[in-house]
Amino acid sequence: MAERASWSLGAALRGVFGAKTIDEDTWDDLEAALIRADFGPAITEEIVDQIKAQVERYRTTDPKDVQRMLREIVEERLVKYDPTLKLTERPAVVLVVGVNGVGKTTTIGKFARFLRTYDRSVVVGAADTFRAAAVEQLATWAGRAGVEIVRPEREGQDPASVAFQTVDRAKREGIEIVIIDTAGRLHTKGGLMDELGKIRRVVEKQAPVSEVLLVLDATTGQNGLAQAEAFIEHGGVTGLVLTKLDGSAKGGFVLAVQEKTGLPIKLIGQGEGINDLTGFTPHVFAQKLVG
Numbered sequence: 096m097a098e099r100a101s102w103s104l105g106a107a108l109r110g111v112f113g114a115k116t117i118d119e120d121t122w123d124d125l126e127a128a129l130i131r132a133d134f135g136p137a138i139t140e141e142i143v144d145q146i147k148a149q150v151e152r153y154r155t156t157d158p159k160d161v162q163r164m165l166r167e168i169v170e171e172r173l174v175k176y177d178p179t180l181k182l183t184e185r186p187a188v189v190l191v192v193g194v195n196g197v198g199k200t201t202t203i204g205k206f207a208r209f210l211r212t213y214d215r216s217v218v219v220g221a222a223d224t225f226r227a228a229a230v231e232q233l234a235t236w237a238g239r240a241g242v243e244i245v246r247p248e249r250e251g252q253d254p255a256s257v258a259f260q261t262v263d264r265a266k267r268e269g270i271e272i273v274i275i276d277t278a279g280r281l282h283t284k285g286g287l288m289d290e291l292g293k294i295r296r297v298v299e300k301q302a303p304v305s306e307v308l309l310v311l312d313a314t315t316g317q318n319g320l321a322q323a324e325a326f327i328e329h330g331g332v333t334g335l336v337l338t339k340l341d342g343s344a345k346g347g348f349v350l351a352v353q354e355k356t357g358l359p360i361k362l363i364g365q366g367e368g369i370n371d372l373t374g375f376t377p378h379v380f381a382q383k384l385v386g
Contacts, residue, residue: 204236220261
């Protein structure tokens with residue numbers, strides 16, 4: 096990879112891996128780099144202790160071994176979570192949730208495009224009816240992705256009824272995958288979760304919900320996770336989508352967020368373009384993160 100991803104630890108750890116030998120500075124620099132990359136204090140301490148123990152066991156003094164060990168440990172921890180999207184039902188219904196501002200609507204457009212590259216037919220439902228701008232934005236992205244959209248028939252229409260109409264259309268027209276946009280903010284968190292529960296109940300009368308994907312902005316790291324706590328607690332989330340990883344040096348957040356939530360990352364967004372959302376592959380990610 097000629098150009099390093101900006102979330103990669105490459106630059107931060109060049110001094111460590113390029114040194115002549117392993118010494119006390121190695122551990123200080125490694126710890127500082129992992130903390131800066133948003134692994135979090137607990138995971139950082141565990142990883143550094145693990146590498147120290149391996150270095151002692153194998154009696155190595157070569158910093159390149161530290162790099163290999165770090166890569167293996169990161170990958171080992173990442174693969175505990177299954178990133179496979181469960182989309183075998185027909186129609187497969189995906190609810191997309193997340194706080195406003197994380198790039199939820201654009202993510203849906205990119206996800207629709209991603210599915211189209213695998214020749215899946217897709218319809219999106221604009222069930223974030225509280226924001227007219229969200230409906231228009233979703234329509235723009237659906238157009239770019241080349242997929243159908245079901246809009247509210249009137250402003251402020253009940254979100255659950257839009258979701259119902261979207262699934263109904265998929266069933267009538269034999270469309271394989273339904274993606275439903277949901278509200279990111281109501282007056283109370285309780286209201287938001289009630290709304291989500293209602294959408295789910297209405298959808299499940301017609302088809303099972305295959306995935307509930309929570310969109311998180313990688314640049315906000317642990318703060319963004321705190322904001323999304325209500326979704327994780329009450330929203331029935333099955334997987335995570337990390338956006339804006341391109342503008343972030345917080346690559347460690349990828350590992351931290353899975354371990355904190357117990358939820359797998361299923362998709363990652365690494366750019367602004369419509370083709371910039373991809374599936375998550377732990378082996379490839381660990382390789383690019385550590386080098």
